Amino acid sequence: MQYPEPIAKLIDSYMRLPGIGNKTATRLAFFTIDMNQDDVDQFAKSLVAAKKDLHYCSICGNITDEDPCEIDRDQTRDQSQVLVVEQVKDLMSIERMNDYHGLYHVLHGVLSPIEGLGPEDLNIESLIKRLQTNEAIKEVILATNATPEGEATAMYLARLIKPAGIKVTRLAHGLAVGSDIEYADEMTLLKAVEGRTEL
Numbered sequence: 001m002q003y004p005e006p007i008a009k010l011i012d013s014y015m016r017l018p019g020i021g022n023k024t025a026t027r028l029a030f031f032t033i034d035m036n037q038d039d040v041d042q043f044a045k046s047l048v049a050a051k052k053d054l055h056y057c058s059i060c061g062n063i064t065d066e067d068p069c070e071i072d073r074d075q076t077r078d079q080s081q082v083l084v085v086e087q088v089k090d091l092m093s094i095e096r097m098n099d100y101h102g103l104y105h106v107l108h109g110v111l112s113p114i115e116g117l118g119p120e121d122l123n124i125e126s127l128i129k130r131l132q133t134n135e136a137i138k139e140v141i142l143a144t145n146a147t148p149e150g151e152a153t154a155m156y157l158a159r160l161i162k163p164a165g166i167k168v169t170r171l172a173h174g175l176a177v178g179s180d181i182e183y184a185d186e187m188t189l190l191k192a193v194e195g196r197t198e199l
């Protein structure tokens, strides 16, 4: 027997999510059918609103429902530092440790020749433009992950930025090689930011 079309479609939708196979998708679909109507309505509304109301900040690439984002609107933050991360998730991890009060720039990826990702695929052009037009920025902290792609991206950016006379630093290697900022504990992150070295 085939599933009725509405549930087949729901299973199909769940399977589009990362890490969810047929079995999990089927379980989630049947769970959804058993949820009460209000919860399902709320779930559907959240999905649509998250996609519709969230955008990338035109200055830093952070995810936001207002442009510029909350961090860029906050004039109490240190306007002289820009910390460059691969993903919004990394920005969130660094914000959680509550010790860094500068600005950010989100690349939305790393250089990866294998995946065919070049500089034009990342949020790099806006970073360069930002550095050229904002004289308040004195230091760029490269906080890409300690993976080969993260290191290569940091080196690429350092070569690009340093000629402009802006200080370029890299997070200290308290982070294990190959490790992701997203999963680092707060103490490790704190030490990595404090012990950053000039490139």
Ligand SMILES: [Zn+2]
Binding pocket: 057, 058, 059, 060, 061, 062, 068, 069, 070, 071, 072
């Ligand atoms: Zn922003």
